[in-house]
Amino acid sequence: xxxxxxxxxxxxxxxxxxxxxxxxxxxxxxxxxxxxxxxxxxxxxxxxxxxxxxxxxxxxxxxxxxxxxxxxxxxxxxxxxxxxxxxxxxxxxxxxxxxxxxxxxxxxxxxxxxxxxxxxxxxxxxxxxxxxxxxxxxxxxxxxxxxxxxxxxxxxxxxxxxxxxxxxxxxxxxxxxxxxxxxxxxxxxxxxxxxxxxxxxxxxxxxxxxxxxxxxxxxxxxxxxxxxxxxxxxxxxxxxxxxxxxxxx
Amino acid sequence: xxxxxxxxxxxxxxxxxxxxxxxxxxxxxxxxxxxxxxxxxxxxxxxxxxxxxxxxxxxxxxxxxxxxxxxxxxxxxxxxxxxxxxxxxxxxxxxxxxxxxxxxxxxxxxxxxxxxxxxxxxxxxxxxxxxxxxxxxxxxxxxxxxxxxxxxxxxxxxxxxxxxxxxxxxxxxxxxxxxxxxxxxxxxxxxxxxxxxxxxxxxxxxxxxxxxxxxxxxxxxxxxxxxxxxxxxxxxxxxxxxxxxxxxxxxxxxxxxxxxxxxxxxxxxxxxxxxxxxxxxxxxxxxxxxxxxxxxxxxxxxxxxxxxxxxxxxxxxxxxxxxxxxxxxxxxxxxxxxxxxxxxxxxxxxxxxxxxxxxxxxxxxxxxxxxxxxxxxxxxxxxxxxxxxxxxxxxxxxxxxxxxxxxxxxxxxxxxxxxxxxxxxxxxxxxxxx
Numbered sequence: 001x002x003x004x005x006x007x008x009x010x011x012x013x014x015x016x017x018x019x020x021x022x023x024x025x026x027x028x029x030x031x032x033x034x035x036x037x038x039x040x041x042x043x044x045x046x047x048x049x050x051x052x053x054x055x056x057x058x059x060x061x062x063x064x065x066x067x068x069x070x071x072x073x074x075x076x077x078x079x080x081x082x083x084x085x086x087x088x089x090x091x092x093x094x095x096x097x098x099x100x101x102x103x104x105x106x107x108x109x110x111x112x113x114x115x116x117x118x119x120x121x122x123x124x125x126x127x128x129x130x131x132x133x134x135x136x137x138x139x140x141x142x143x144x145x146x147x148x149x150x151x152x153x154x155x156x157x158x159x160x161x162x163x164x165x166x167x168x169x170x171x172x173x174x175x176x177x178x179x180x181x182x183x184x185x186x187x188x189x190x191x192x193x194x195x196x197x198x199x200x201x202x203x204x205x206x207x208x209x210x211x212x213x214x215x216x217x218x219x220x221x222x223x224x225x226x227x228x229x230x231x232x233x234x235x236x237x238x239x240x241x242x243x244x245x246x247x248x249x
Numbered sequence: 250x251x252x253x254x255x256x257x258x259x260x261x262x263x264x265x266x267x268x269x270x271x272x273x274x275x276x277x278x279x280x281x282x283x284x285x286x287x288x289x290x291x292x293x294x295x296x297x298x299x300x301x302x303x304x305x306x307x308x309x310x311x312x313x314x315x316x317x318x319x320x321x322x323x324x325x326x327x328x329x330x331x332x333x334x335x336x337x338x339x340x341x342x343x344x345x346x347x348x349x350x351x352x353x354x355x356x357x358x359x360x361x362x363x364x365x366x367x368x369x370x371x372x373x374x375x376x377x378x379x380x381x382x383x384x385x386x387x388x389x390x391x392x393x394x395x396x397x398x399x400x401x402x403x404x405x406x407x408x409x410x411x412x413x414x415x416x417x418x419x420x421x422x423x424x425x426x427x428x429x430x431x432x433x434x435x436x437x438x439x440x441x442x443x444x445x446x447x448x449x450x451x452x453x454x455x456x457x458x459x460x461x462x463x464x465x466x467x468x469x470x471x472x473x474x475x476x477x478x479x480x481x482x483x484x485x486x487x488x489x490x491x492x493x494x495x496x497x498x499x500x501x502x503x504x505x506x507x508x509x510x511x512x513x514x515x516x517x518x519x520x521x522x523x524x525x526x527x528x529x530x531x532x533x534x535x536x537x538x539x540x541x542x543x544x545x546x547x548x549x550x551x552x553x554x555x556x557x558x559x560x561x562x563x564x565x566x567x568x569x570x571x572x573x574x575x576x577x578x579x580x581x582x583x584x585x586x587x588x589x590x591x592x593x594x595x596x597x598x599x600x601x602x603x604x605x606x607x608x609x610x611x612x613x614x615x616x617x618x619x620x621x622x623x624x625x626x627x628x629x630x631x632x633x634x635x636x637x638x639x640x641x642x643x644x645x646x647x648x649x650x651x652x653x654x655x656x657x658x659x660x661x662x663x664x665x666x667x668x669x670x671x672x673x674x675x676x677x678x679x680x681x682x683x
Contacts, residue, residue, distance in 0.1 A: 048631050051623055076633035088628040092646030092653070098629065101642065105633035141646070142628075158632060 001026045001197050002166055007058035008222075009046045015056065016042045018222030024166070029198045031208055031233060034219035035241040040201045041085055043219070044170040048082040049075055062166060076102075077109035079165030083155040083172050090142035095154070098142045099124060103161055123161070130190075131156045132183045148175040156187045167191075168199045173207040185210030205237035220245050254280070257307035257421045258387050265390040266356060268363045272370070276386025283380050295566045295598045296537040300480055300505050305421035305452050307388075308334035313414040315341060320412060320443045323663040327405030328352070333412045334451070335391050335422040341410075349401025349434070355392040355425070366394045369429055373458035373486040373514070381482045385423050385456040392425035395438065399431035399462070406437035406468070406657055411455065413479045415448030426457040430465035430493075437468040437657055445479025445504060455483040461493035463517065468656050472664075473501040473509070477534070480506045489549075491517030498655050499526035499555075500664070503534025503563060511540045515549040515577070525655075526555040527648045530563035531677035537566035542584075544577040544607075553584045556651050558644060559595040560677030570602040571614070577607045584614040589621070589647055589680045620683040621647075637679075644679045645672040 002024040009017040016039045024030050034040050046053050047060060049072035060067045067075055090098070104114040115123075128135045131153040143151050152172055159167055172184055188198060188211050200207060208216075208230060216232040217224045218241070226232065226244060236244075258277055265273055285301070286293035313333055315322060322329070330352065331341035337354055346352065353362050370392075374382050395407060411424060428438060445451060453475075461467055471485060481504065487495050501507055507530075513522045528536040542551045551571070559565045569584045588597045601614040621643045629639035645668065652668070655661045672678050 048627075050627055050631075071636070072627060072630040073633050073635050073639075076631055082631055084628070084631075088622075088625050090622075090625045090628070090643070090646060092648070092650035093629075093642050098632075098634075098642070101629075101634050101638060102632035105635065105638070109633070141650070162632065 002060070002062050002199070004060045005058055007046070007060060008056045009042065009053060010056065011052055011054070016222055017046065019058070020219075020223055022217065022224060024197045024199060026197055027194045028214045029192065029200065029211065030215045030217065031200045031202060031213040032217050032219055033202060033233060033236055035245070038219045039222045040219055041170055044082050044168045044201060047075070047080065047168060048072060073105065077106055081159050081162055081164030081167045083159060083167065083169045085170040085174065087143045087151040087155055089144050089146070091144045093142050095140055095142050096121070096124060096138040099138075099158065099161060102158065106162060127157050127160050130160060131187060133157060149177070149180045152176060152180065152184065156184055160187060160191065165195065166197050166199070168201065170201045171203060172200070173202055173204065181207065182210060205233045208233050218244055253301060253304050254384060254388075254421060257305055260307040261388040261390045261423070266358070266363070268367065269355065269389050273387055273389055276383045276389065279383035280380065280387050283383070286380065292539060292568070295564070296506065296508050296535065298506070300450070301452060303419055303450070305419050308336070308420040308422050308451070309416060310334070310336040312338050312340055313412070315412070318412070318414050318444060319446045322410060322441070322443070325406050325408045325439060325657075325659045327407055329408040329410065330393065331410040331412065332391075332424065333414050334416065334420065335424050337391070347403055347405065349398040349403065350407065350436070351396045351398075353394045355394065356390065358394070362394070366427065369460055370427055370458070373460055373488040374456065374484070379484065379510070381454050382456055382484055385425060385454050388423035388454070389425060392427065394427045394429070396429045397431055397434040397436045397465075399434060401431065401434045401436065403436045406439045406660070408439045408441060410441045410443060411453070413442070413444035413451040413453060413475050415478070417449070419450045419452070421452045421454065424453070424455045428457070428459045428467070430459070430461045430467050432462045433464040435466040437470070439470045439472065439657070439660060441472045442475045442479070442481070445475035445477065448478055450478050450480060452480045453483070455481065457483070457485045459485065459487040459495065461487065461489045461495060463491045464493065465490070466494040468496040470498045470655070470657070470660060471500070471509070473499070473507060475504060476502065477504050477532075479504045481508070482506070483509045485509065485511045486514070487512065487522070488514045488516055489520040489522065492519040493517065494520070495522040496656055497522065497524045499538065501526075501528045501536045501538070503530030503532070503536050505533070506535055508537040509539070511538070512543065513541070513551065514543045515545055518546050518548045520549040522551045523654070524551070524553040525651050527651050528555070528557040528565055529648070529678060530565055531560035531675065532563060533561070534563045535565070539566075539568045541570040541572065542582060544571070544573040544580045544582060547576060547578045547580070549577065550581040551583070554651055554654070555586045556588070556648050557597060558589045558591060558648060558678050558680065559597050560591040562592070562594045564595070565597045567597070567599045567616070568602060569600070569614070570604070571612060573605045573607050573610050573612065575606040578609045580607060580610040580612070582610070582612045586616040588618045589644065590618060591677055591680045621680045623682040626682040640679050640681060641672050645669050647680070
């Protein structure tokens with residue numbers, strides 16, 4: 001589904017990713033762990049096409065299509081979803097209208113008519129229940145005045161409504177208490193399927209107690225330096241990252 | 250003085266009630282004695298009166314079918330008064346008044362009512378009144394006195410609609426609204442300007458006086474939705490007694506010349522006002538808001554937010570004055586103006602003007618010309634929304650933040666879809682990310 005080869009990318013001429021390779025197959029859940037500054041968040045931003053991030057070498061394809069040459073919105077319509085670590089607040093744009101515009105854009109891409117407002121409202125309310133968010137948040141501005149946890153739930157709600165093929169969760173667990181973490185885990189686990197893959201970028205092993213990964217990778221200095229199964233995460237939890245960085249150096 | 254109003258004034262003088270005639274004469278004297286302000290007059294520096302340099306006849310009475318004139322009025326579920334070119338239209342109005350409200354047209358006032366009108370008329374505008382208010386006095390034949398009784402609490406707004414409907418030659422309308430809010434009353438008034446769709450030019454000189462007695466709360470909305478043929482110079486002058494609260498909202502779509510002066514006068518302690526507004530000129534339109542908050546007494550608060558989107562070759566002016574007098578200690582005043590320019594030819598002149606003579610006050614102000622936020626746009630696009638649609642959403646969001654401050658849900662429900670659809674249609678309203 002996702003294939004990244006020798007990816008070099010950075011911001012303002014500084015290389016952050018330095019030859020990253022990763023393959024994610026449909027149905028799989030991958031976890032990417034690594035110390036601060038290793039390039040974990042950069043990976044998500046580059047794949048989503050955030051302005052300011054430049055790719056200098058390598059390739060990334062989703063479902064066989066070259067992601068790096070696509071406009072951000074077309075990546076999303078193809079089925080890419082990035083749950084932001086820091087979702088943007090957009091006062092004045094109602095959350096409900098934003099969600100409907102996003103769903104309609106995907107439907108248009110598939111040649112379907114816009115979803116009717118009543119059906120969508122019902123669906124959005126039901127999704128609020130799944131992510132444990134008060135439906136009053138639908139009427140607020142996008143993420144406006146939401147707490148950290150509420151923003152993460154709102155990301156999760158978007159993921160559920162948009163039904164992506166590949167979801168990248170950028171430190172969705174950070175700043176969440178244990179109840180919220182379980183809500184996120186339930187949401188992700190309910191969406192796991194043969195046709196969908198997840199990449200979870202995380203700092204801590206904790207999330208992986210609730211969402212069991214098929215593969216765990218360690219990112220250090222812009223490259224994946226070790227891959228394994230979930231036992232690798234436990235080893236990192238026990239020993240930290242320093243030994244790996246030394247080993248690689 | 251240019252004589253572009255003479256014909257209209259002669260005609261008004263002939264038809265006005267006798268008890269207003271001395272008032273008219275005084276206004277006309279002042280009008281005749283003063284020159285029209287030019288570019289060298291500070292407060293008219295950016296607004297040319299060139300488009301008034303033609304003869305305007307007094308508007309003729311005559312009813313029109315609103316729908317045929319392209320005007321679709323929302324129903325706010327309260328009393329509605331409709332004036333066509335300054336003349337009351339009983340056919341279009343729905344005047345079942347709830348308890349605690351009375352409405353009298355100047356032309357219909359009996360002796361007692363005319364005494365009451367004279368006792369309050371001009372209280373808010375003051376003696377040292379500006380030129381176009383003098384013109385309004387001079388032409389004062391038709392006016393409306395709207396009174397909320399002490400203690401009255403109205404849930405539905407009073408909807409006053411001023412329509413400019415095309416006539417055979419260029420015409421002028423001078424209208425006056427006098428609102429008296431009795432002690433501890435609570436009410437809403439929506440002033441709604443419509444029409445001006447093609448045809449001959451109209452020039453409206455509309456003066457609104459708002460008198461809030463102790464403890465009164467008034468929501469005053471002034472929607473300037475008239476279109477290209479409607480020139481407008483307007484003034485809203487509010488006077489707040491002790492513990493009175495004014496919530497004021499302004500919206501202007503453009504025409505060749507629209508100028509509104511808003512003055513809020515705090516005359517008793519404990520007053521509060523919130524003044525918000527949105528202006529959206531495009532094409533070759535011009536919109537000018539001059540606001541002035543007079544903090545004369547201690548312990549009053551004011552908060553003001555105006556936002557504008559200026560497109561094509563349009564120009565906008567925002568001049569926000571806060572005047573804190575020497576005795577007005579413990580004043581808190583905030584003023585914010587943000588603008589979005591959607592073309593390289595569009596222009597805005599924005600100026601906060603602070604005059605502070607008291608030392609124990611809090612005052613904050615800011616005026617900026619902004620662009621759409623690139624990160625916000627990226628966020629929308631990362632969910633599949635196209636760049637174009639994202640820019641429409643963010644541009645509408647830019648002004649919708651102010652629309653959301655409108656307290657009347659019925660009015661919000663009218664404005665939001667109406668404006669959102671304009672943004673979807675009209676690229677001149679849509680900005681770009683930096």
